[in-house]
Amino acid sequence: MLYAGGYTVSTAQFRPEPTEPLNANQVSTGQRFFGASPPDPADWNDLNIQQAAADHHHVVEALCQVYPGDLDAHRRQQGRHGRLPPPLLSAGRRRLGRLIRAPNSTDDRENSAYLDLLPTVGTPECHRALQVAQLPVYTDSVANQFVPHFYQSTQLGYSPVKTAHLAGLLHYPGATKPRTFVPRDIPLRYKPQAIRNVDSWVRPHGNRLMFANGATDPAVAEPFRLGLGTRDSHLFQVPGGTHTARIAQLPAADAATATLRRWAATSWQAATLRDGP
Structure with a gap:
């Protein structure tokens, strides 16, 4: 196998x-x-x-x-x-x-299935606990391992993360997007075909x-x-x-x-x- x-x-x-x-x-x-x-x-x-x-x-x-x-x-x-x-x-x-x-x-512009499923997973108590703790933390050593992972979103898409409930708490809004983790000298262009x-x-x-x-x-x-x-x-x-x-x-x-x-x-x-x- x-x-x-x-x-x-x-x-x-x-x-x-x-x-x-x-x-x-x-x-x-x-x-x-x-x-x-x-x-x-x-x-x-x-x-x-x-x-x-x-x-x-x-x-x-x-x-x-x-x-x-x-x-x-x-x-x-x-x-x-x-x-x-x-x-x-x-x-x-x-x-x-x-x-x-x-x-x-x-x-990749249509992600409603992904976003609609998330609220159905887990209990209301679990959702509230996650919202309290949902401050993304990445270190360079960890993020660098996943540069190829985020780069491949150019062909395979990437699901968004809702952060409206974190308004005013995030130091770097939008930081979970692939562009954040891929060095700027590497071009990112979505190729859906x-x-x-x-x-x-x-x-x-x-x-x-x-x-x-x-x-x-x-x-x-x-x-x-x-x-x-x-x-x-x-x-x-x-x-x-x-x-x-x-x-x-x-x-x-x-x-x-x-x-x-x-x-x-x-x-x-x-x-x-x-x-x-």
């Missing part, structure tokens, strides 16, 4: 879904510009979903020279930005299926996609939707689930896991017939 976590690669040993239910081998990958992977010199034009897909294609094709079987892909969305949209993670005959958690922000291309692929052409979203996760308030042309795919929502929702928490967890195993068995059988045992 190819695990694309969205930020830097973790050196800790862990088995996310679907590695665990499938008892599969796993390859974890980080993204360019994150952690210990910044190019030198850095050309920020290369930080885009097309390049991320190309990087993962390269990893998959290299592994296919060693392992003859097919690969499953798990794209775990991090923060607001899914870094590896589904149509760009195909590796030809080496694709098993995809378990995805990613937002679908095709119009990238995520629209992804959405326009999922609905008519998506195949073997499994979306597992948390019902209370604002990051997926604008989820991907299946269309008339989507084949053998599923859109699940974990009741009360958060940003770390798992298919094991679904009411239909057994059915979802069975689907993953069916995909794995089908691909394994095909690989055996094609490449030999």
